[in-house]
Each structure stands twice: as C-alpha cells, then as structure tokens.
Amino acid sequence: MDSVFEVVQTLIAVLVAITFHEFAHGYVSYKLGDPTPKQTGRLSLNPFRHLDFLGTICLMVVHFGWAKPVQVNPNYYKNPKKGMVLVALGGPVMNFFIALFSVFFMGVILKVTGGQVTVGYMGDIIIFVYGLLQMLAIINLSLGIFNLIPIPPLDGSKILGAILPQDKYFKYMRYERFGYLALLLILSFDVLRTPLNMIMSGMYEGVWFIVSFILGV
Template identity: 40%
Template structure:
C-alpha cells in the first residue's frame, strides 16, 4: 500500500494496532499484580482496558506519530513501530512473594503481546473465509491490519525483554539474580531510559554501522514473525 494510494487506512491501521498492543501490555501488568496480591493499579484507576488511562504524551502519541508519518512519507508503508505507555503502578512490597511476583508481573506484559500476535495470526483464517464478502481494497486493509498487529506486538514484547531496567527484561533478570547482585543491578533503573534512547536512537545515527540492538531486534522480529505465521497455521514467511 503506497502513500499515494491509501495512506490514511494504513495510518489508521498502524495507530490502532499500536494502541491495542500498548494498552493490553500495560493492562496485563496490572491484572498480574492484582492476582499476586497488589491492588495499587486498581485503586488508582489504572486497571483498565481504556487506552486513554495509559496514554503517555511522548511515548504513546509523539514518538509513534513521528515514526508513522516519517515512514509513510519516505517508504509509503509502516515497517517499524515503537512507543510506550505510562507504567502501571506496582507496589512490590504488596506482592505475596515480592521478588518472584515482580518477575511474573514484568513477564505478563510481553506474554500478552506474544499472545496477541498469535491471535492476530489466527484471525487471518476467518478473514480468508469471509473474503468474498469484502471488496479487494477492504480485504487488503484487513490483512494489513492483522500484519501490523503481529508486528506491533512482537516489537513491543521483544523490545521490553531487553535486560535493561526499567524494561520488563531488566525486572525479570533482577528476579533471577542473587539478591547481592539484584540490588546494584536495579540501580541502573534511574538511567535505564537514557541508556535505551542513546543505544537505540542516538548512537546508530552518530556512529555509522553501529546499531547492535536494532540489528538484533530486526533479525529476531523477522524470525518471530515467521514463527507466529507458522504457529497460527499460515505457513512461514517468504
């Protein structure tokens, strides 16, 4: 789908896919925490499937918006999506088993994204069955939306598994490490977002050929996309 021919459906499909991935990722953290004994998110009104309650003006609106517009203007389609929402508040001391509980709460977000990616793959089958009821353009939009849902959830889930606090992967690693190592490791959290922004966005643009995280994510996401298609009965990728 080119920018000149149908960029608005492409834009809307990408936005909807990203919003669903981010919202349900954060909701999964909240529901996991509630199930493990912490009702902080519920008391603060953050245990919700309403995207507005999880919107971060920079991470949910500005960064994804810039990425979407730049890709539509340059390559005419969405090939990469990135964003974040306001973290769901979790009181680790309220969890029945604080260290193990926090690890499970952190893992719930990526697990939700991987489940949603698989669900999007499964939905390809009814779309194929009902395709005769849709116009070719509508059918193309439906397929593209499901593809973007798979992509958005894989990017969000895999990115969050990077072992950098405060990303989910960092919290999972902290739950596995011995306490003597976990405490100093979690002190990286205050610098975590800066590390991510510099490593993912700044250094690749300042140092030609240096993009280890981007390279890893692109290669892993490509393999993961093929795996989702395979596990949902759609075969592998090209």
C-alpha cells in the same frame, strides 16, 4: 490514500498493544493480591491511562517503544520475587497472544477468500482489516520483544531484578535513572534494531508456520 491507511492501522495497533500490555501487568499484580494497579486507575482499557509520550512516538516511528510503567507493590505477594517475574512477563505474554490471534485471523481471511483479496467495496474493507491484523502482529511482537530487554523501565529489568541476588540488584538499579537515556541511544543509533528485527521476523514466520499448518493456507 495507502499511506493514510497505514498511519491509521499503525495508530490502532499501537494503542491496542500498549493498552493490553499495561492492563496485563496490572491485572496479574491485582490477582496476586496487590490493590495498587486498581487504586491508581491502571486496571483500565483506556489507552490514555497507559501512554508514555516518548515511548509511543518511538513505537509509531520505529516499531519499538514502551508505555508508562504500572505501579505495583510486591509486598502484597506471597512470593515477591516470583510475583514480580509473573507481573513483568504479563505484558509481553499478552502481546505475543495478540500477535498469535492476529496472524490466525489473517490466515482465516486468506482461507475464506482463497488468497484472492480483490479491490471493490468489500475487497477494500478486507484489505484494510488484513493490513490492520498484520500491523497488530508486528507491533505486538515488537513491543513484547523490546520490553524483555533488561534496561529500566522495561520489563526485562524487573525480571532480571527478581533473578539477581539482592545486593547485585541494588547495584544494578543505581543506574535506573539512565534507563530512558540508554533506550533513546539504542533507538537513535539503531544499536539493536537489526537483532530485534531478526527476532521479530523469526517469531512472525514461526507463528505463520503454525497458523498455516492449522488452517492449511
């Protein structure tokens, strides 16, 4: 039964993380004057508009993955380079906020229960909710961190593109078609799992430290 709960918690966390990540990209672009996300149906909290099959499976299995990129048109921005950085950062920042709120409510549960979550009708519900919040924190931190890697189609490549001189960026983007292959190789051979897990664990512990200080748990 515990494994069933874990699968359900992971699935919910993945859907929430991906949906709000992509919605944030679209919303930031839309607020910067770009109608493309709205026209393509990406200003939506319907997860099925945002899922990339392979990226979702990777996120479920190894907790690192990606979603279907939101189409944007930087020509609508007053400052295209700055706009692209803000749009690219929108998704990961949203994930980090969700992780923060998830850990905060985990702390609230511990505060209210005195850290003694017991089995029983209400206890089972609290245990499930606590586990779900924990998975939300882990998945959102993982998705946010992973997407900052500068490999297409991840957000980090768009941030890098806005920083690089235009001629160097075009040279870099010649390899865009190999992006998915590079991501699969990274995930398949665990090339970055250890450093990514270290970053994720460090951020998780850092958020817990802040929440513990605020709530006194």
